[in-house]
Amino acid sequence: MKIISRKLQDTDKIGQIIGENLIGGTVICLEGDLGAGKTTLTQSIAKALNINDYVTSPTFTIIKEYNGRLKLYHMDAYRLESEDDMYDLGYDEYIYSNGVCIIEWASNIFNLIPKHAITITINIDYEKDIREFDIVGEGLQFETLKKGLENYENTWNRIC
Ligand SMILES: Nc1ncnc2c1ncn2[C@@H]1O[C@H](COP(=O)(O)OP(=O)(O)OP(=O)(O)O)[C@@H](O)[C@H]1O
Ligand SMILES: [Mg+2]
Numbered sequence: 001m002k003i004i005s006r007k008l009q010d011t012d013k014i015g016q017i018i019g020e021n022l023i024g025g026t027v028i029c030l031e032g033d034l035g036a037g038k039t040t041l042t043q044s045i046a047k048a049l050n051i052n053d054y055v056t057s058p059t060f061t062i063i064k065e066y067n068g069r070l071k072l073y074h075m076d077a078y079r080l081e082s083e084d085d086m087y088d089l090g091y092d093e094y095i096y097s098n099g100v101c102i103i104e105w106a107s108n109i110f111n112l113i114p115k116h117a118i119t120i121t122i123n124i125d126y127e128k129d130i131r132e133f134d135i136v137g138e139g140l141q142f143e144t145l146k147k148g149l150e151n152y153e154n155t156w157n158r159i160c
Contacts, residue, residue, distance in 0.1 A: 001146055005131040011037055012044045013156050019048020021148040024070050024098035026141050029106030032122035038104045042074055063089055071099030077108035118142050
């Protein structure tokens with residue numbers, strides 16, 4: 001499904017809906033250029049998971065862990081040299097945990113991404129000054145997110 005974000009508040013709302021509808025064990029892959037809004041979206045998801053810590057980019061640490069309604073493992077594969085490096089950081093334990101994994105630049109470790117993962121690709125349209133979120137997945141968790149986000153399309157867009 002595709003969703004348009006015209007401003008920061010839209011992305012915040014999208015993140016809030018995703019966060020509220022997340023269940024343990026979900027893996028979300030975030031794709032999109034530098035500055036697309038992957039970390040910004042993650043911050044809003046974290047807020048909705050009742051995480052009070054300020055979520056910052058894990059570019060250098062690769063994996064950061066937060067406690068909320070669910071545990072959040074925020075990862076960034078941008079600087080990884082190889083998939084083995086991710087594996088050495090204990091990746092498997094996070095990915096098959098009861099927490100939620102959000103992975104920026106997941107395509108850098110595509111062999112390590114489980115089949116049930118949900119992928120969100122953020123594309124910026126500079127001409128229209130909008131961001132398009134393309135959300136792809138399958139299964140119950142994806143369908144639940146989709147329902148919540150369809151609601152966003154119908155209500156939030158009308159309110160703004
Ligand atoms: N509608 C919007 N949605 C998300 N971010 C927006 C929006 N409009 C403006 N921005 C700005 O764009 C920037 C997005 O940066 P962010 O760090 O989230 O990108 P990123 O995809 O994580 O980049 P990187 O690949 O470097 O990690 C922020 O400065 C944010 O304030
Ligand atoms: Mg980022």
